[in-house]
Amino acid sequence: AQSVTQLDSQVPVFEEAPVELRCNYSSSVSVYLFWYVQYPNQGLQLLLKYLSGSTLVESINGFEAEFNKSQTSFHLRKPSVHISDTAEYFCAVSEWTGFQKLVFGTGTRLLVSP
Amino acid sequence: NAGVTQTPKFQVLKTGQSMTLQCAQDMNHNSMYWYRQDPGMGLRLIYYSASEGTTDKGEVPNGYNVSRLNKREFSLRLESAAPSQTSVYFCASSEAGTVTRETQYFGPGTRLLVL
Numbered sequence: 001a002q003s004v005t006q007l008d009s010q011v012p013v014f015e016e017a018p019v020e021l022r023c024n025y026s027s028s029v030s031v032y033l034f035w036y037v038q039y040p041n042q043g044l045q046l047l048l049k050y051l052s053g054s055t056l057v058e059s060i061n062g063f064e065a066e067f068n069k070s071q072t073s074f075h076l077r078k079p080s081v082h083i084s085d086t087a088e089y090f091c092a093v094s095e096w097t098g099f100q101k102l103v104f105g106t107g108t109r110l111l112v113s114p
Numbered sequence: 115n116a117g118v119t120q121t122p123k124f125q126v127l128k129t130g131q132s133m134t135l136q137c138a139q140d141m142n143h144n145s146m147y148w149y150r151q152d153p154g155m156g157l158r159l160i161y162y163s164a165s166e167g168t169t170d171k172g173e174v175p176n177g178y179n180v181s182r183l184n185k186r187e188f189s190l191r192l193e194s195a196a197p198s199q200t201s202v203y204f205c206a207s208s209e210a211g212t213v214t215r216e217t218q219y220f221g222p223g224t225r226l227l228v229l
Contacts, residue, residue, distance in 0.1 A: 036220075101162065
């Protein structure tokens, strides 16, 4: 069975500082990895995903994540955060079975202050 | 396109009451999902429908039933609500077919409080 661990429930950071949100997964087969973001009182939105190929994937708003198979990790990073990045971030893993069945981590709340 | 819509946005129930949460998508997606979100537990899959006419149990199906009414609509029913079902419920949909096109799109959620 797959599982996802997000060890940090909350990460406070100052604006323009770098941030890393950690994600580790376990699975017995090849997986696909995702980061979703949830802004207050909204649904989840896909931030970025790793399916295959380059282990470094990027989002349009400056986040990036690196798939590390040996460490079974998919950490999310941003070199300089903005106030507007304040949100909850969920890492998820999926095995492809003809459609997508996601297993989510417990989430990390990113709090960016001025 | 409205994407994934859910009704109602918020509901208060008494223990033992029943209700149906509605979900609709206008993206012509094949697969639809129901999740619940509880503090400190992330999202957990309740039921899913891989394609029109099929439904399957997810991780936490007890106390719920679903209906895939047509390709657009996927409803979640609580027959006899319990306080443990107090949660935020999210519906999602995805195109299905190939892994490279596969992304789940989420609705805005329904907040349910069971007293």
